[in-house]
Amino acid sequence: MGIAEQPQRVTMTRAARRVLEAAERLFYERGIHAVGVDLIAAEAGVTKKTLYDRFGSKERIVVEYLAGRDERWRAFLAQYLDAARATPRARVLAVFDASRAWSASFGAKGCSMVNAHAEISDPSHPAFPVIAGQKEWMLALFTGLARDIAPDDAERLGRTLMLLHEGALVAHGLNVFPDPVAHARDEAAALLDTVTAKA
Structure with a gap:
């Protein structure tokens, strides 16, 4: 699968930033479909006209919300990867730490x-490439x-690590059991120890 093509981004004005900050909080807390532009505009302290002037549509706000979160996550993760230069094993575990x-x-x-993917599964939606690309x-x-x-x-090991990581994130969101990301990290460490022992 190729990397999904990322959409064009909106130029941020002060009003656009207020809209996006309100939308980010509301989308994450309540869900994308549950939040309408009236509520976003009210929370941002702008008119609906201003919202549409800046973004054009709710879908474009969703794109900016997800793309912005993805950018922040990648920058956050980069700090952990940079700090874990010692060994390849340390860099893998740094992803779980991050x-x-x-x-x-x-x-x-x-x-x-x-x-977001639970609400947006249509590949034609403008936010879908952000989700898939991440x-x-x-x-x-x-x-x-x-x-x-x-x-x-590498391909098999990479997929297994991805499954551990993504499963942990889902378990965290559902609050299935305490500290699932730490558990996944421990399992990843054990897996890496097994792989290196066989090498």
Whole structure:
């Protein structure tokens, strides 16, 4: 699967930022379909005309919400990866450490991309490439990290790490059991130890 083509972004004015900040909070807390433009405009302190002048549609606000969250996550993760230069194993586990910290601070309801995909599954929706692209990027990241550990089995190992990571995020959002990301990290560490012992 190729990396999904990312949409054009909106130029942010002060009013547009207020709209987006309100929309981000409301979409994440209540769901995308449950939040209308009237509520977003009211929460942002702008008129509906201003909202439409800046974004054109609710769909474009959704795109900006998801793209902005994705950008912040990638920057957040980069700090953890940069700090874990010692070994390939440390870099893999740093992804789980970053996700655990992110989930504690910004992700009480789970992964915004997974949540959005539950509401937006139509590939023709303008936000779909953001959702798909984020997960494709994560798979490529895990596969690249796996290649430094098990060059001959990188694709399989990358997919397994991705499944551990994404499953943990879903379990976190559902509050199925305590600290699922830490549990997934432990399982990833055990898997990596097994892989390296066989090498």
